[in-house]
Amino acid sequence: MVLRRFLLLLFIFFLALRPSYPKPAPYAMRISCGARNDVHTPPTNTLWYKDFGYTGGIPANATQTSFITPQLNTLRYFPLSDGPENCYNINGVPSGHYSVRMFSALVNDTNFDNEPLFDVSVEGTQIYSLQSGWSNHDDEQAFVEALVFLTNGSVSLCFHSTGHGDPAVLSIEILQVDDRAYYFGPQWGQGTILRTDRRLSCGAVKRKFDEDYSGDHWGGDRFWNPIATFGQGSDLIISTGNSIKQASISPNFYPEAVYQTALASTDNQPYLAYTMDVDPNRNYSIWLHFAEIDPSVTSIGQRVFDILINGDIAFPDIDIVNMSGDLYRALVLNKTVAVNGRTLTITFHPTKGHALINAIEILEVITAESKTLPDEVRALQILKSSLGLPPRFGWNGDPCVPQQHPWSGANCQFDVTSGKWVIDGLGLDNQGLSGFLPNETSLLHHLQSINLSGNGIHGSIPSSLGTITSLVILDLSYNSFNGSIPESLGQLTSLRTLNLNSNSLSGRVPAALGGRLLHGASFNFTDNAGLCGIPGLPTCGPHLSTGAKVGIVLGSCVSLLLILTFLMCWWKRRQNIIRAQRIAARDAPYAKARTHFSRDVQMTRHHGHEHTRTAVENGPSLLS
Secondary structure (H helix, E strand, O other), rough: OHHHHHHHHHHHHHHHHHHOOOOOOEEEEEEEOOOOOEEEEEOOOOOEEOOOOOOOOOOEOOOOOOOOOOOOOOOEOOOOOOOOOOEEEOOOOOEEEEEEEEOOOOOOOOOOOOOEEEHHHHHHEEEEEEOOHHHHHHHHHHHHEEEEEEEEEEEEEEEEEEOOOOOOEEEEEEEEOOOOOOOOOOOOOEEEEEEEEEEEEEOOOOOOOOOOOEEEEEEEOOOOEEEOOOOOOOOOOEOOOOOOOOOOOOOOOOHHHHHHHEEEOOOOOOOOOEEOOOOOOOOEEEEEOOOEEEEEEEOOOOOOOEEEOOOOOEEEEEHHHHHHHHEOOOOOEEEEEEOOOOEEEEEEEEEEEEOOEEEEEEEEEEEEOOOEEEHHHHHHEEEEEHHOOOHHHOOOOOOOOOOOOOOOOOEHHHHHHHOEEEEEEEEEEOOOOOEEEHHHHHHHHOEEEEEOOOOOEOOOHHHHHHHHHOOOOEEOOOEEEEEOHHHHHHOOOOOOOOOOOOEEEEEEHHHHHHHHHHOOEEEEOOOOOOOEEEOOOOOOOOOHHHHHHHHHHHHHHHHHHHHHHHHHHHHHHHHHHHHHHHHHHHHHHHHHHHHHHHHHHHHHHHHHHHHHHHHHHHHHHOOO
């Protein structure tokens, strides 16, 4: 027993001696939109990187107002001619939990006299719509902020035009926070986004960031708006310079200064009530911050109050000293509620003494949208490039989400099996396109309809289209397609409409397609001068199998080779004859003399033979 205790103490001793490593700094990316150079802003000398990552838009000077924070001088705006959807795509973001924030401003130009109203989405989920009047209101309407999990190494922040002016963006921030930040219950997780609706520092004078409050960077550098009264004008502001215990702790790391000011009720105004407008049928996560900083309260039981949310008691009998455990000690309460109406009211109703509140956070709970299958997004991006889609189409961000802003010309359907959105239709007819149809179109293997008619698309029809087995309608009419019709299209057993008319196609219509005309399918091959093989088209020559065609090609090649060999041999023989004739012509005198000599020898020999023969023949006569 003694030995076990000794070993335990020894283990604890070595743990204490083990060097401790500081927690790494959180990832932080701040972009000053429209800026050509990096910018530093006071009072904290915060670094803002020059503009990058955008899909379009135009840089411009920004108006300066008293309530836009930080005071940056440039912005980027997105005219509708660049498309209805434009994004900032930031790569190299480590997987984790992030606070993503965007400030908006007005273009500093007399030609821009209208206030832009547009929607904002993060990672395909719409999180905010700028409301009319935001440009002359306060910071709560000039910016949007959300807590979101990022897992694919990047983040996409998109701005969707609603037809009311050009979206304009002053700044973008992507700030890493603790992985467990703002945990509010079972709904919390990667499928949930928390959008900041209100963040109020009660009793404060100036709007500040966590960094201005010397807060821990793992808090995400939240932006706190000051509020001096809840509207009655008789609220009491309390402040202190004393240190606040248990303020900046994991996972939320609230800055200590948030708890050093507060609003309290008075005898003239016995309760505090904060009311705000909200969208109906939404869920809101409410975070309430307390610290007993009133010097007149010294012990438990001197301040007790109930907290009601829309008339229902959410937290009864709140005694800050009792629940936090001490004076000048932070206490955080959280409650998530469903709001059916258009207002949210938080009431602090005292039962003993006066009510007190240091800070309020109200976060809307948003279910993250399922995104489109990555292969299908990649296929559409390749299609955008190869077809030369005009800028007015945009095609930035995710094709199917947010559902309020799908890509023009792309029809979406939710696939239950994969839990993702897929593309089931392409409608890009009569859009003045002049590119070519890429093989990657086959990656859209959920397509049921393709309509590219009435454009100037050229090149061959990809044989890979034959792998899109769900295809019912394929309309490529009135284009400039050439080459033959791929045999693979005959494999599309679901195909009911095929319009290839008014192109420059040639060759035999695949037999598998021709036979389908008898089964109620509507196929149109007319106005292709080179097509043949079905009724209504010219008759084709003898049909040859692929093997026969290969044989003919090989035979032709062999014949050509033999002809070339024969010509080469004939040419060499002709050269030899010519060479011999030239040699004979050069040696002619010698050859002639030799010829005469040979003839004389032959005549002499002939004469001798004649003489001998005469003697022999006359011999017997002489003997007799």
